[in-house]
Amino acid sequence: MPFPDLGAAILRNLDPEVAHGLAIRALQWSPLPSSGSDDPVLATRIGSLALSNPVGLAAGLDKNGEALSGLSRLGFGFVECGSVTPRPQPGNPKPRLFRLTEDRAIINRMGFNNEGLEPFAARLKTRPSSVAIGANLGANKDTEDRAADYVTGLRRLAGLADYFTVNISSPNTPGLRALQGRDALDDLLGRVAEARSGPAPVFLKVAPDLTGAEVEMIVEAALAHRIDALIVSNTTLDRPASLKSQYAGEAGGLSGAPLRERALAVLRDAASASQGRLPLIGVGGIASGEDAYVRIRAGACAIQIYSALIYEGPGLIGRIKRDLADRLKADGFSSVFEASRTLR
Template sequence: MIGALAGLARPVLFALEPEVAHEVTLRALELGVYPRCPGTEAPALRCSLWGLDLPNPIGIAAGFDKDARVADAVLGLGCGFAEVGTTTPRPQSGNPAPRVFRLIPERAVINRLGFNNAGHAAALKRLTARARRGVVGVNIGANKDSTDRAADYVAGIEAFYGVASYFTVNISSPNTPGLRDLQAPDALDELLGRIMAARAAKVASGAPSRPIVVKLAPDLAEDAVEPVVAALLRHGADGIALSNTTLARPGLTDPAAREAGGLSGRPLFHRSTVVLARVYEATAGKVPLIGIGGIDSGETALAKIEAGATLLQLYTGLIYEGPGLIGRITSYLAKACAERGVRTLSELTGTRSAEWAAKQI
């Protein structure tokens, strides 16, 4: 019954303003009104990473559950892991509305939300109250008006260290002025130095070492990949997420394409996958990558894996395809493993990275 209702929900949600539809979705998840997806725990899809065991490599990207309201529901949908945030030390309202725009013919979304969230305290309260099951990461960011953005990231590490399975350091949103400047090698060196020192202090006090993933932009220039990756390797980043939304507008025809903000969805797939493959090549496959951007089918999910991803995250694809997309992707990936004669999906990671890395953006 719930699965049938989910199929009917899309036209209702699309009749609402995007942010209203998002809030309705979150409330439904909080109430437990969502389909449970069977077949998302195929043995070939299980993976162990950073000391964490995941039933499958699918998650929902940051921005969906900014305030840690529905982490358990995301796992209940059939995801192998959840990620909450982006959360900032202090609450902030983000940019003025309207700030989210559907590009329906393009199967895309443009947003300029600007890290709207209720702050660390609200998210921490919810994460502390939940039963500790499943893998739940915390995506951390900086307040727009912060005078020391690195300190905001350190505050995120310190606030959530006891409840996060891993951290994602978001320095790639285009909607906070100057945030992407933290991707410059010198700024990245300082930021990662302070973040890793904060983690080291926790470990020295007897806490376990939490994995730290850095999320990059898809607009990273080709000649910037090597120095950025060198900084990440130098500081011992445990993973790299690729990618956030793009400022590019690749051949879009929808009038909403003129709106400012980051573009996600199908038009982002090519650019984000090329950058993913270039980073995979630059790291020689030694650092696990999370592939994000334009995944809306089993075929696009597999392409991300072949380009170099170990884990995957969806968001805009779910808006257009519904929650059943999770089960369809896991079924497709399990079938691909069987057809190619591999025991685990990880054996397909990076098998076409050189081909993807050579493509033009």
Template structure:
């Protein structure tokens, strides 16, 4: 990490978290960010549901909700990007404050509630900003929608020509009853509607919660196989609060960051034993070792977000290069490492 990035993070951490996040995005758009381009090698290159990734490290949804910083983020070292979540209509989300740093735990709690500009402006930005790496959109539903399942298909139809994949997000804990759509019958109907709207044949992923038991995971794996989606993102934020030290630990919302790592990786490994679909591992990734552990637990690719609050955007380059070193040490490619340690997590 450069001295300038270290100083910038020090300043941002003294500001309200959501305001600091907005300033960070403005800095990105102004060119105040590392831009080495995608990190790649023969070991790191991987195929994810037909998409050629220069490396398996992606940016998770939520960092760039409105697709405002696509160009600088595509040059920050990642192998792919996910923006959003986007809903059909603009949405303010929940009242502020709604984002909390848990510095002692290297974590965050948010209760944003799908705040975004709506799919119209987001799709326009995607159309106007080509990138050298695959990028996808996290699909959401408006809080006051009469038919949330239809919202996902509507967002997909509007932006399909300008993205490489889409993720159906039924696992945010911050929209009332959204997680109810993870039930097998509701999920089957929702995914059928999305797939019917997927005229371009984009890879469609499903993002699930980490707070599901083995029966629910088995149901999700079965529905995923039946509906023809491309893969599963494991996982979103958790409602659990085990072992937290921060004074913000009891805030309402979804917990992300370091405390989520073990829980999300166990879910990932369990899914890996239930389906042959490619999996994207998310939750607590903050180092090359974390990314490698997710891959060895069953992930074809991984994503991160919260760790950058503490270690900056240059973390993407450091993780990708560190992952390359770990693979070289073990004489493996990223594809060959998938699932090597799955049984350790079951």
């Protein structure tokens, strides 16, 4: 998808999955200048992970860790690759990716298509060091023990990523979201805790289709099992009545602008439940500095973007950072982290 802004406009006229593949190739091979240093006011941290800016790339763009060098030069504070499963899998049948242009949205039912752990691990061994790189872990569709798949991923990639995300919230692998129930979650997170080695923090990514009580339960389970942060949230199965695109009825997870308010509401539920005990990362419908600032003031110490890049191009990253820096300074904050601790 994104590569530079004019290229992004051209890619939007191609089949979405073809455009995605071309963008990955471009990010692999095109020489990109560094985006430069960040304004100190953008500094933040997610647990033990110190970042020069809070704008991260959500998982899904670089599923196989192929374009980390190019992505690291676009100005992100952190880049999350994956989801990766222990064994390679083709994902769901095509077509499985749809642009809802009128709605500034995307529907995908990719199904964790990826090359598996071994090629992923090989690429992480040569990852750039200029930006924090995270590995998003998933489970194979046909596995009998999903928790074991997460443990396998964590152990195989130990020492190769700056952080790990346990993704139990994709709607495109049957039964995966059932891991958000308390018994299954305790089993999963208990086994993940036992498998951890080294200093890399472990995050948990949750769905936006949760009640306040479910969010509170997940926060308490995460704290009980030493999860370092919560990523709020993944794509939604909901279909707002406001959708205009001909693709609105396609199955899969909806992301982009229509997810904005739902994702913000779940973030606020998580902030209320955690009371500062668990770092939060805001995701879903973020397309401007204002959107990012609202998430930060709602309790997120960092944010991630993806769908907005498809429509805005990678210049969006710099625009968000500049606007966010201006807003932080206008309100008297010395850093993003400080602003995230002062809720409104």
